[in-house]
């Protein structure tokens with residue numbers, strides 16, 4: 001029988017499949033890609049919690065629809081940190097990252113023009129989920145090396161121990177599912 005976790009959020013309910021990611025750990029898979037209704041309901045709630053900032057940033061891929069909707073509502077552009085260096089980038093800044101859902105090490109990089117835009121600015125980081133915090137930490141490293149100041153780290157969900165963090169903004173907790181030996 002397939003197991004699911006029912007997430008209630010901003011008046012919506014979603015049945016998230018529970019996926020085993022290691023012998024001891026399963027996660028409720030939360031994928032906002034394609035879920036326009038959920039993105040459009042959550043984006044205004046995140047906006048209400050954001051302090052003043054100059055630039056929005058996220059990492060590809062699942063943060064993209066959320067940052068798009070936030071930027072559309074605020075009439076403000078945004079920056080995406082990519083997971084590979086593209087030929088059209090000029091002087092990219094790069095850091096490495098391991099997230100909860102991705103087995104192997106990834107990189108995060110910023111085009112040089114985006115790094116230059118960040119310099120001296122107040123930056124709000126947006127993501128769909130914060131779990132181990134590795135992805136946000138990699139974004140923080142990129143922003144600091146580009147000369148920006150991080151004023152917010154915001155996500156729709158805080159998973160597992162991330163919900164205990166006092167330095168992040170989020171709308172709802174998402175449990176982790178551990179198997180006792």
Ligand SMILES: O=P(O)(O)OC[C@H]1O[C@H](OP(=O)(O)OP(=O)(O)O)[C@H](O)[C@@H]1O
Pocket residue numbers: 059060061062063098099100101102127128129130131132133134135136
């Ligand atoms: O706090 P962490 O443990 O780093 O986990 C959270 C990150 O993991 C997921 O991205 P994922 O690496 O699955 O990449 P994707 O968005 O490209 O699918 C999610 O979108 C967050 O960015």
